[in-house]
Amino acid sequence: MYKLVGTISGEVGLHEFDFIVTGEVRRNEYVKVWNELDGWILGRVASIVEAEKKTATVELIGYKDDRGFLMQPRNTFSRDEKVFKADQTFVMDTLGLKSGGIYLGLLDGRNIPVYLRKEELIQKHCSILAKTGSGKSYTAGVLIEELLEKDVPLLIIDPHGEYISLKYENRSEEERKQMEKFGISPEGYASKVVVYTPANFSINPAADKLFRIDGINLSVKELYDLLPLSDAQLGVLYQCINGIKAEKEFYTIEDIIKKVSESKSNAKWRIIHFLERIRETGILSDSPTRIEDLVKVGKASIIDMKGAEPKLQQLIVYRICKEVFEARKMGKIPPFMLVIEEAHNFCPERGFEKAVSSNVLRTIASEGRKFGLGLLVISQRPARVDKNVISQCNTQIILRVSNPNDIRALSRGLEFMSSEMEEEIKRIPQGVALLSSPSIEMPILVDVRVRRSEHGGRAVEMEEVEKKEKIEAESKKKEWNAREEEGRRSMFAKLLFE
Ligand SMILES: Nc1ncnc2c1ncn2[C@@H]1O[C@H](COP(=O)(O)OP(=O)(O)O)[C@@H](O)[C@H]1O
Numbered sequence: 001m002y003k004l005v006g007t008i009s010g011e012v013g014l015h016e017f018d019f020i021v022t023g024e025v026r027r028n029e030y031v032k033v034w035n036e037l038d039g040w041i042l043g044r045v046a047s048i049v050e051a052e053k054k055t056a057t058v059e060l061i062g063y064k065d066d067r068g069f070l071m072q073p074r075n076t077f078s079r080d081e082k083v084f085k086a087d088q089t090f091v092m093d094t095l096g097l098k099s100g101g102i103y104l105g106l107l108d109g110r111n112i113p114v115y116l117r118k119e120e121l122i123q124k125h126c127s128i129l130a131k132t133g134s135g136k137s138y139t140a141g142v143l144i145e146e147l148l149e150k151d152v153p154l155l156i157i158d159p160h161g162e163y164i165s166l167k168y169e170n171r172s173e174e175e176r177k178q179m180e181k182f183g184i185s186p187e188g189y190a191s192k193v194v195v196y197t198p199a200n201f202s203i204n205p206a207a208d209k210l211f212r213i214d215g216i217n218l219s220v221k222e223l224y225d226l227l228p229l230s231d232a233q234l235g236v237l238y239q240c241i242n243g244i245k246a247e248k249e250f251y252t253i254e255d256i257i258k259k260v261s262e263s264k265s266n267a268k269w270r271i272i273h274f275l276e277r278i279r280e281t282g283i284l285s286d287s288p289t290r291i292e293d294l295v296k297v298g299k300a301s302i303i304d305m306k307g308a309e310p311k312l313q314q315l316i317v318y319r320i321c322k323e324v325f326e327a328r329k330m331g332k333i334p335p336f337m338l339v340i341e342e343a344h345n346f347c348p349e350r351g352f353e354k355a356v357s358s359n360v361l362r363t364i365a366s367e368g369r370k371f372g373l374g375l376l377v378i379s380q381r382p383a384r385v386d387k388n389v390i391s392q393c394n395t396q397i398i399l400r401v402s403n404p405n406d407i408r409a410l411s412r413g414l415e416f417m418s419s420e421m422e423e424e425i426k427r428i429p430q431g432v433a434l435l436s437s438p439s440i441e442m443p444i445l446v447d448v449r450v451r452r453s454e455h456g457g458r459a460v461e462m463e464e465v466e467k468k469e470k471i472e473a474e475s476k477k478k479e480w481n482a483r484e485e486e487g488r489r490s491m492f493a494k495l496l497f498e
C-alpha cells in the first residue's frame with residue numbers, strides 16, 4: 001500500500017542519502033525510509049540527477065519521538081533499504097502541520113493544506129519578504145482574507161492603493177480555474193472593508209472616508225515630532241504656543257501660524273513654512289478619525305496613501321501607530337493586525353533613510369505582542385528594513401529574492417537560513433513561499449493559494465510606471481524652474497518634504 005519510489009544506494013550519511021529512482025518522484029517530494037532503531041524517517045528530495053541511472057538525493061528531516069520532539073535517526077540506513085512516498089498523515093505529524101486556522105496554501109508538491117495559527121500571527125508578528133513581482137502583496141492579501149474570515153480586525157497601511165480590490169471577488173479566469181485545487185471559492189469583502197484617504201475625494205474617488213489627524217491643541221512636542229526644527233526654532237515655537245495657551249482653551253494650527261508670524265525672531269520664517277505645508281496637506285481637522293472606528297471587529301480599514309507625499313505618509317503611520325499602541329494598552333480597541341506595506345519606508349534600517357515612524361514601529365515590534373497588536377511587515381528590500389523589526393517577526397514568509405545584499409540580510413536575520421536555502425530562494429517560482437513558523441518543525445515550501453478576492457497589484461504595477469514617468473518629468477521641470485528663478489520661494493518649497 002505504500003508507494004515505492006526507489007532503493008538506497010551509494011554513500012549513506014546521517015543527514016542525507018542517495019537512492020536509485022524507480023518510481024515517480026520529483027524535487028521537494030517527501031519520502032520515508034524504515035530505520036531499524038527509530039522506525040519511519042521523513043526526508044525531502046533535495047535534487048535529482050538524470051545520469052546512467054536516475055538518482056535522487058534526500059535530506060533527512062527526522063521522526064517524532066514519544067514526547068513529540070523532532071529527532072534525527074540514531075544510526076544510518078542499511079544499503080538497499082526501500083524508499084517510499086511519504087503518506088499525508090506521516091508528513092503532517094512529522095512537520096507539525098495542523099488542520100484549521102489561517103489557510104495559506106498547499107505544501108509544495110502535495111495536496112496537504114498548510115495552516116498558520118491565528119494567535120501566532122497576532123502575538124508573534126509576521127514578515128513577507130521578497131523581490132518585486134514575486135507575490136508579496138498577493139500573499140498578504142491571502143492572509144488578510146483569512147483574518148477577515150475569522151473576524152480579526154485589520155488596519156492596512158497601503159502606499160499604492162492595491163488593497164481596495166479586497167472588496168471585489170477574484171475575476172481572473174486563470175486563478176478561478178485553480179480554486180478547486182485549493183478548495184476555495186470567490187468572495188468579495190465589500191461589507192468588511194473601509195477605505196480611508198488622507199487626501200480628499202477628488203484625488204481618491206474610490207475612498208469611503210476621509211482620514212484626519214486631530215489638529216486641535218497641537219503641543220510643542222507633537223510638532224517637534226513632525227517638523228525638522230532646530231533648537232532656536234523650537235524655542236520660538238515653544239514661546240508662541242505658551243502664549244496662545246494663556247489666551248485660549250482651544251487653538252488650531254491657524255492660531256499657531258498667526259502667533260509665530262508676530263514673533264520678532266528670524267527663525268520664524270522656516271517655522272511658518274513648515275506649519276503652512278502641514279496645513280496645506282489638509283490632514284489636520286477638528287473632527288479627526290477615531291481609532292475606535294479604525295480598529296473594529298470584523299473590519300479591515302485601509303489607509304490608502306494615494307496623493308500623500310512620502311514624508312506625510314510617514315507622519316500618518318507615526319500618528320496611527322502611536323495611537324493604536326496606546327489604545328491597545330488601555331484596552332480601548334480589540335486585538336488586531338497592523339499591516340505595513342513597503343515597510344522599508346516606515347522603519348528603515350539605520351544608515352538608510354530616516355522616518356518619524358521608525359521608533360514607534362520598533363516599539364510595537366518588541367512590545368506589541370504583550371498587548372495583542374500583531375504586525376504584518378512587507379518589503380522588497382529586506383536589507384533596508386530595520387533589523388530590530390524583522391527579527392521580532394516569528395513567522396516568516398519568503399518568496400523569491402535575488403539581490404545578494406538582501407539574501408545576506410535574510411541570512412543574518414533569520415536563524416533557519418542555510419546555504420541550501422539561500423540557493424532555494426533564488427529559484428522559487430512566483431507564488432511559492434518559503435515558510436518558517438514557530439508551529440512547524442522546519443521551514444517548508446508552500447504553494448500559496450489563489451485569492452478569493454481580486455488582487456490589486458497588477459493595476460498598481462502599471463500605475464507605478466506612469467507615476468515614475470510623471471515624477472521624472474516633474475523633477476526636470478522643477479530643476480528648470482529653480483534655475484530660472486533662483487528665488488526664495490522655490491527654494492523654500494524644497495525645504496520641507498524632501
Ligand atoms: N499565489 C499566487 N497565485 C497566483 N498568482 C500569483 C500568486 N502570487 C503572485 N501571483 C501573481 O504575481 C503577480 C505579482 O504579485 P504581487 O503580489 O503583486 O507582487 P509583489 O507585491 O511581490 O511585487 C500578481 O499580479 C499575480 O498575478
Ligand SMILES: [Mg+2]
Nearest residue numbers: 136137138457
Ligand atoms: Mg506589492
